[in-house]
Amino acid sequence: MKKVIAREALCLDCKLCEVFCRTAHSKSKDVVRAHLYEDPAPVARITVEGDILDSVAVNCRHCDDPACVNACITGAMHKDPETGIVSCDESRCIGCMTCLAVCPVGCIKPGRTAVKCDLCQETGEPACVKNCPNRALVYVEVGGDAQ
Amino acid sequence: MKQYAIVGASAAGLSCAKTLRTLDPDCEITLFTDEPFLPYSRPIISYYLKDKVQADQIYLQPSDFYTKHRIRVRTNTRVAAVQTGTLTTEGGETLKFDKILLATGSVPFVPPMENVGAQENVFTFLTMREAERLKAYAKPNMHAVIIGAGLIGLKAAEGLRPLVESVTVVELADKVLPSILDDEAAKTVRAHLDANGVETLLGDTVVRAEGEKTITAVTLKSGKTLPCDLLVLAVGVRPNTVLAERAGAEVNRGITVNRDTMETTVPGVFAAGDCVRSYDILDGQEKIIALWPNAVREGMTAAYNMAGQEHKDTGSFAVNAIDFFGLRICTCGLIRAEGATVLTREGEGFCKRLLVKDNRLVGFVLLNASERAGIYTALIQNKVDLNTLSGDLLDEPGLMLFSREVRTEKLTGGVRV
Numbered sequence: 138m139k140k141v142i143a144r145e146a147l148c149l150d151c152k153l154c155e156v157f158c159r160t161a162h163s164k165s166k167d168v169v170r171a172h173l174y175e176d177p178a179p180v181a182r183i184t185v186e187g188d189i190l191d192s193v194a195v196n197c198r199h200c201d202d203p204a205c206v207n208a209c210i211t212g213a214m215h216k217d218p219e220t221g222i223v224s225c226d227e228s229r230c231i232g233c234m235t236c237l238a239v240c241p242v243g244c245i246k247p248g249r250t251a252v253k254c255d256l257c258q259e260t261g262e263p264a265c266v267k268n269c270p271n272r273a274l275v276y277v278e279v280g281g282d283a284q
Numbered sequence: 285m286k287q288y289a290i291v292g293a294s295a296a297g298l299s300c301a302k303t304l305r306t307l308d309p310d311c312e313i314t315l316f317t318d319e320p321f322l323p324y325s326r327p328i329i330s331y332y333l334k335d336k337v338q339a340d341q342i343y344l345q346p347s348d349f350y351t352k353h354r355i356r357v358r359t360n361t362r363v364a365a366v367q368t369g370t371l372t373t374e375g376g377e378t379l380k381f382d383k384i385l386l387a388t389g390s391v392p393f394v395p396p397m398e399n400v401g402a403q404e405n406v407f408t409f410l411t412m413r414e415a416e417r418l419k420a421y422a423k424p425n426m427h428a429v430i431i432g433a434g435l436i437g438l439k440a441a442e443g444l445r446p447l448v449e450s451v452t453v454v455e456l457a458d459k460v461l462p463s464i465l466d467d468e469a470a471k472t473v474r475a476h477l478d479a480n481g482v483e484t485l486l487g488d489t490v491v492r493a494e495g496e497k498t499i500t501a502v503t504l505k506s507g508k509t510l511p512c513d514l515l516v517l518a519v520g521v522r523p524n525t526v527l528a529e530r531a532g533a534e535v536n537r538g539i540t541v542n543r544d545t546m547e548t549t550v551p552g553v554f555a556a557g558d559c560v561r562s563y564d565i566l567d568g569q570e571k572i573i574a575l576w577p578n579a580v581r582e583g584m585t586a587a588y589n590m591a592g593q594e595h596k597d598t599g600s601f602a603v604n605a606i607d608f609f610g611l612r613i614c615t616c617g618l619i620r621a622e623g624a625t626v627l628t629r630e631g632e633g634f635c636k637r638l639l640v641k642d643n644r645l646v647g648f649v650l651l652n653a654s655e656r657a658g659i660y661t662a663l664i665q666n667k668v669d670l671n672t673l674s675g676d677l678l679d680e681p682g683l684m685l686f687s688r689e690v691r692t693e694k695l696t697g698g699v700r701v
């Protein structure tokens with residue numbers, strides 16, 4: 138499958154990936170409105186860790202053997218057998234955060250339900266990758282158990 | 285064509301069935317359950333009780349999943365006995381199977397109490413059936429008493445709170461959630477329960493009930509009497525080992541299994557989930573770890589070995605995330621260990637406690653501070669030497685704790701771009 142791969146050496150700590158992720162997962166899909174006016178405020182599913190000297194953007198690895206899916210106590214977290222995308226069915230999630238407690242890269246955000254990267258399934262190209270000014274994020278085929 | 289039988293259609297049973305199907309597209313898989321439902325989420329029953337989840341939303345998989353993957357689920361079918369190669373149902377059918385999994389889970393543990401048992405308003409809180417019965421019985425003017433302030437008792441309390449006049453939890457230990465929390469964290473949780481209308485009485489328990497057909501009051505060890513219109517027994521659970529014992533398998537509290545393969549001492553009969561004695565990789569002890577993720581992993585391991593594929597179980601440790609009235613609790617690993625030090629950080633509305641031993645993280649308790657807790661869990665599971673990390677472990681954890689090489693490996697899985 139295709140995954141988002143971060144190139145740490147190129148990351149500028151500008152956090153635009155967070156901004157555009159939040160916008161892509163907002164109601165209005167508008168940068169300004171998503172940031173200032175929406176309630177509940179949309180949440181970025183990618184996080185830039187570190188500081189200006191050394192930073193890297195972290196989001197879901199859509200693992201081949203996903204710890205979050207194996208631990209989910211309701212069946213809400215699942216891996217699509219065709220696309221390989223790991224996502225949370227928010228209508229069935231009870232927000233217990235067992236998935237968050239076992240994700241080894243720490244990419245699930247707490248909320249009313251678990252919130253995580255869905256690789257922008259609807260548009261086909263992740264907003265973080267599209268909007269990274271320095272190509273520190275790339276969307277590439279990496280193999281794995283779903284093609 | 286191989287034939288597999290799985291007794292118990294819950295966390296461990298379903299995960300075994302799903303894994304068997306991916307390993308062998310042709311085999312026949314039959315899941316037996318004495319419950320009337322397709323596999324459902326047991327922890328969800330408290331959400332059903334408080335109406336956050338409806339009766340049709342409890343299922344782990346949509347019903348067409350089972351036809352699509354040719355997994356036969358025999359509901360309302362209790363298994364009476366198993367032996368190497370055969371299984372007998374309570375209805376008297378004897379069926380042949382190549383391999384059998386016991387995923388019979390837990391049963392409620394009920395301590396002896398005077399005049400408690402047959403009354404219509406006594407409940408346990410382990411199954412959807414009991415949750416339905418409880419929901420139908422609870423009325424706004426009722427006083428509910430729950431025995432046991434463990435995970436299940438407190439989840440019952442939270443679910444019942446909006447349905448009745450008062451909820452009182454009686455616990456024999458001197459704190460709430462005694463098996464997962466340290467004293468300080470337990471105090472915080474108790475105060476939060478109190479603020480949300482759940483009273484807890486510690487160091488006390490019910491010794492007797494009044495009422496023949498219906499309980500009207502309970503008397504405590506301390507001599508106190510509480511009005512009681514419904515009583516929930518949630519003292520604890522114990523492994524359901526009946527079938528294993530009948531089969532002559534070794535049982536010592538939980539069913540004894542080969543720690544790598546999940547096979548019991550009866551060849552061809554495997555066991556997984558709450559019913560087995562798991563091997564805790566953190567202290568090397570064998571114990572009952574009655575938690576969902578553990579049951580799922582053991583069910584998978586059993587599937588590989590039932591199908592004859594080499595696959596060693598990675599071993600167990602406790603990891604648990606729950607919330608009560610909006611207070612998030614996340615715990616992992618050991619709560620105490622000899623020679624361990626505790627790192628603590630507390631602030632307005634949150635608390636973090638990390639247990640460190642021999643330079644390894646061996647446990648944590650996080651109250652309203654579970655952000656990126658999975659990083660801590662991975663440190664525990666992989667027994668990472670804390671000297672190889674940089675930064676303050678008590679800060680919100682992240683991949684920046686690791687060296688660049690390790691971090692890049694975690695993020696790219698070795699892919700170079």
Ligand SMILES: Cc1cc2nc3c(=O)[nH]c(=O)nc-3n(C[C@H](O)[C@H](O)[C@H](O)COP(=O)(O)OP(=O)(O)OC[C@H]3O[C@@H](n4cnc5c(N)ncnc54)[C@H](O)[C@@H]3O)c2cc1C
Nearest residue numbers: 292294295296318327362363388389390557558574575576
């Ligand atoms: C209210 C509640 C909340 C919980 N919350 C959490 C939580 O937040 N996190 C967590 O990790 N865990 C939680 N748990 C624990 C978790 O539900 C269990 O660890 C998990 O269900 C164990 O799965 P299992 O497959 O081993 O067994 P079980 O889920 O106990 O299932 C065993 C099944 O086998 C059936 N069975 C038994 N004997 C027979 C027989 N002879 N013939 C046919 N069928 C049989 C039983 O009826 C049952 O359906 C909670 C439990 C409860 C009750």
Ligand code: SF4
Nearest residue numbers: 197198200203205240
């Ligand atoms: S959320 Fe975490 S565990 Fe789940 S697939 Fe993504 S990286 Fe893997």
Ligand code: SF4
Nearest residue numbers: 209230231233234236
């Ligand atoms: S928070 Fe939702 S997705 Fe995560 S384990 Fe709980 S129910 Fe599953």
